[in-house]
Amino acid sequence: MSEFTHGQKLSRQFYIRDGLEAAENLLGKILVHDSPEGLTAGRIVELEAYMGEGDRGCHAYGGRRTGRTEIMYAEGGHAYVYLIYGMYCCMNVIVNRRDIPHCIFLRELEPVEGIELMKRRRGTDRLRHLCSGPGKLCIAMGIDKSLYGEDLCGSRLWLEDDGCTPEIIRGRRINIDYAGEDAEKDWRFAVKGSKFLSAKI
Numbered sequence: 001m002s003e004f005t006h007g008q009k010l011s012r013q014f015y016i017r018d019g020l021e022a023a024e025n026l027l028g029k030i031l032v033h034d035s036p037e038g039l040t041a042g043r044i045v046e047l048e049a050y051m052g053e054g055d056r057g058c059h060a061y062g063g064r065r066t067g068r069t070e071i072m073y074a075e076g077g078h079a080y081v082y083l084i085y086g087m088y089c090c091m092n093v094i095v096n097r098r099d100i101p102h103c104i105f106l107r108e109l110e111p112v113e114g115i116e117l118m119k120r121r122r123g124t125d126r127l128r129h130l131c132s133g134p135g136k137l138c139i140a141m142g143i144d145k146s147l148y149g150e151d152l153c154g155s156r157l158w159l160e161d162d163g164c165t166p167e168i169i170r171g172r173r174i175n176i177d178y179a180g181e182d183a184e185k186d187w188r189f190a191v192k193g194s195k196f197l198s199a200k201i
Helices: 019-026 115-122 134-141 177-184
Strands: 030-035 038-051 078-084 088-095 102-113 157-161 168-171 188-191
Touching (some): 019 038, 019 102, 030 102, 078 134, 088 134, 102 115, 102 134, 115 134
Antiparallel strands (some): 030 038, 030 157, 038 102, 078 088
């Protein structure tokens, strides 16, 4: 793997856009976490859009506002980190204007920096499996609930644009059969041909 060169940090304005537009534009961007253990970075190769109060797959469906979901109503450019199965963290990127709870669920990354640290955190040397799922990427990147609400325009957790413009493929979102007809919408986006995708789309 060639040496990674950092790009430009995304501005607040980048995040103030509709969830579907944001999803397409976030694909291929670099997620960076500067933690006390060291810096790690991964290119986003798969994600899903969740479109707010009218989307039955979204945590904010029907206008739900709880301690967990409140950050979804913030201005775009914040991290929504939550626990699943009482064990694993997942990360979403909040987008759109304040009080429009659109978010982008990060599914898979291609590791590009801090790979040895990722391997230690994950307990594996298999590069393709370091960030091959929402929980796995959070472990590899050192992302936990302490980053709930983190400002992505800050200096601890952010996203960068290094000029990558991937070819995009789309499909159904995963594991939201409860969402009825919303489960059929093609709001899952992936980088075509990426060897870091763990499932077909």
